[in-house]
Amino acid sequence: MEDKREIMKHDSVGAWAKRLYFAARAMMDSVLRPYDLGSTQWYVLYQLANEGPTMQRDVVRMLRIERATLSGIVSTLVRKGLVDQTLDSVDQRQRMLRITRSGRKLWKELPDPTALILAIAFDGADPIELAITRRVLQTATQRLNEHISGGNQA
Amino acid sequence: MEDKREIMKHDSVGAWAKRLYFAARAMMDSVLRPYDLGSTQWYVLYQLANEGPTMQRDVVRMLRIERATLSGIVSTLVRKGLVDQTLDSVDQRQRMLRITRSGRKLWKELPDPTALILAIAFDGADPIELAITRRVLQTATQRLNEHISGGNQA
DNA sequence: TTCGATTCGATAGCTACCTAACAAATATTG
DNA sequence: CAATATTTGTTAGGTAGCTATCGAATCGAA
Numbered sequence: 001m002e003d004k005r006e007i008m009k010h011d012s013v014g015a016w017a018k019r020l021y022f023a024a025r026a027m028m029d030s031v032l033r034p035y036d037l038g039s040t041q042w043y044v045l046y047q048l049a050n051e052g053p054t055m056q057r058d059v060v061r062m063l064r065i066e067r068a069t070l071s072g073i074v075s076t077l078v079r080k081g082l083v084d085q086t087l088d089s090v091d092q093r094q095r096m097l098r099i100t101r102s103g104r105k106l107w108k109e110l111p112d113p114t115a116l117i118l119a120i121a122f123d124g125a126d127p128i129e130l131a132i133t134r135r136v137l138q139t140a141t142q143r144l145n146e147h148i149s150g151g152n153q154a
Numbered sequence: 155m156e157d158k159r160e161i162m163k164h165d166s167v168g169a170w171a172k173r174l175y176f177a178a179r180a181m182m183d184s185v186l187r188p189y190d191l192g193s194t195q196w197y198v199l200y201q202l203a204n205e206g207p208t209m210q211r212d213v214v215r216m217l218r219i220e221r222a223t224l225s226g227i228v229s230t231l232v233r234k235g236l237v238d239q240t241l242d243s244v245d246q247r248q249r250m251l252r253i254t255r256s257g258r259k260l261w262k263e264l265p266d267p268t269a270l271i272l273a274i275a276f277d278g279a280d281p282i283e284l285a286i287t288r289r290v291l292q293t294a295t296q297r298l299n300e301h302i303s304g305g306n307q308a
Numbered sequence: 309t310t311c312g313a314t315t316c317g318a319t320a321g322c323t324a325c326c327t328a329a330c331a332a333a334t335a336t337t338g
Numbered sequence: 339c340a341a342t343a344t345t346t347g348t349t350a351g352g353t354a355g356c357t358a359t360c361g362a363a364t365c366g367a368a
Contacts, residue, residue, distance in 0.1 A: 012272065013284055014178050016291035017171040019218075022325080023298035024168050029326075029353085030302065038353050057316060064173075069355055071318055076353085093316045093363050118166065120301050121294035129286050130167055136287040137170035140275035144177035147274050148184065176355080183323085183356080192323045211346060223325055225348055230323090247333045247346045 017137060024117050031113040035106065036080075040065070040073050042113065048083060048099040049107045055088070056095045082106060171291065178271050185267040189260065190234075194219070194227050196267065202237060202253040203261045209242070210249040236260060 028039045037045070043063055047054055060070050074097065077083040082103035088094040099107065122130065182193045191199070197217055201208055214224050228251065231237040236257035242248040253261065276284065 011288065011292075013276065013287050013291065014174065014271065016288055016295065017174045018178075020168065020171045020291050020295045020298075021175045023295045023302070024171075025354095026326085027298055027302060033327095040354065060316095065354085066356065067315095067317060068319080068357080071316095073354080075318085091316090091364075095317070117168065117298065121298050122167065125290065125293070129290050132283050133167050133287045133290040134165065134170055136279065136283050137167065137174050138165075139279070141170065141174045141177045144174075144181050144271070144275050148177070148181060179324095180356085187357095194324065214346095219324085220326065221347060222327080222349080227324080229348090245334070245346085249347070 013136065013140070020121075024121065027117050027120070028113045031111060031116060035110060037110075038073075038076075039113075040069075041077055041082075042110070044070075044073060044077060044097070045082065045099065045103060045107055045110075048097060049104065053096050053098040056085070056097055059097060077103075167290065167294070174275075178275070181271050181274070182267045185265060185270060189264060191264075192227075192230075193267075194223075195231055195236075196264070198224075198227060198231060198251070199236065199253065199257060199261055199264075202251055203258065207250050207252040210239070210251055213251060231257075 025039060028042070032039065032042055040063065044059060047059060047062065056070065056074065057067070060067050063070065074083065074085060074095075078085055082100060084098055084100050085095045086098070088096050179193060182196070186193065186196055194217065198213060201213060201216065210224065210228065211221070214221050217224065228237065228239060228249075232239055236254060238252050238254050239249045240252070242250050
């Protein structure tokens with residue numbers, strides 16, 4: 001009764017990609033839990049703390065998530081008082097996101113969970129093998145994405 | 155303004171693992187959408203159709219998800235009439251899951267989305283590179299998981 | 309200039325994951 | 339045997355993703 005299939009079969013690359021993603025998420029969540037922050041909330045804060053005020057729609061592009069997803073995350077951050085969201089004066093459709101004072105204060109206390117994950121997961125790994133892995137994953141991802149857009153549009 | 159960080163930095167292995175997982179999920183979802191089934195629901199059906207009735211807690215182990223997560227998925231499948239859930243006669247804590255007649259009927263119409271994903275993503279890829287990739291991902295996952303259990307318990 | 313298309317954000321409703329807390333059943337142990 | 343511990347499943351509440359749809363603002367083109 002051994003385990004067989006998660007996303008895709010057996011112990012395929014796909015199954016391991018999923019497991020790595022979940023392990024990394026678990027680590028990130030456990031680092032951020034004391035601060036009551038989710039992982040994507042952290043990314044938004046990172047952006048605003050390091051690059052300054054950003055249009056909401058640019059954050060969508062950078063994080064590669066849907067507008068609707070970010071909309072919820074932003075409203076959570078606003079509710080917590082970490083971010084504020086104002087109408088852009090030129091284009092009234094767009095919203096400008098800006099970290100608040102208390103957001104910046106929290107940000108200063110925060111560890112960088114991504115650095116920790118990188119260190120634990122890949123420290124000492126062979127750079128060549130890492131490069132191969134990256135390329136294999138990237139190629140597979142591209143193929144799937146092309147198939148989805150191609151198949152649905154043509 | 156290029157994209158920087160998803161889970162972990164830049165175009166790290168971790169970031170690509172996440173992207174591959176989401177691309178595969180998107181493909182799986184799009185194949186299953188006409189049948190009104192989610193990906194994990196499909197895995198549960200797969201198990202019950204191919205291995206026969208299974209204890210709920212064994213499904214938890216095989217799918218590597220939390221009891222609470224499966225609980226919700228099972229109740230969805232029961233609501234749809236695809237699976238039934240009965241008390242075990244010996245151990246009244248446990249529930250036995252069994253595919254229903256209409257579940258089996260649906261199962262016969264269903265394509266295998268995992269085969270499709272494997273074909274699109276990895277067909278023609280170098281087996282050696284795939285093996286390397288699998289090993290890199292596996293090692294990284296193990297390291298993260300060890301760190302989580304180790305760090306929290308010791 | 310007006311009418312239609314596009315863009316941006318919000319909302320509703322869904323899947324899939326998680327933790328925490330609880331109740332019931334069973335196992336263990338003093 | 340009784341008290342305690344463990345196992346199993348559910349519920350509540352949270353995060354993170356998605357699609358579909360809507361309304362408001364803006365842009366373009368006839």
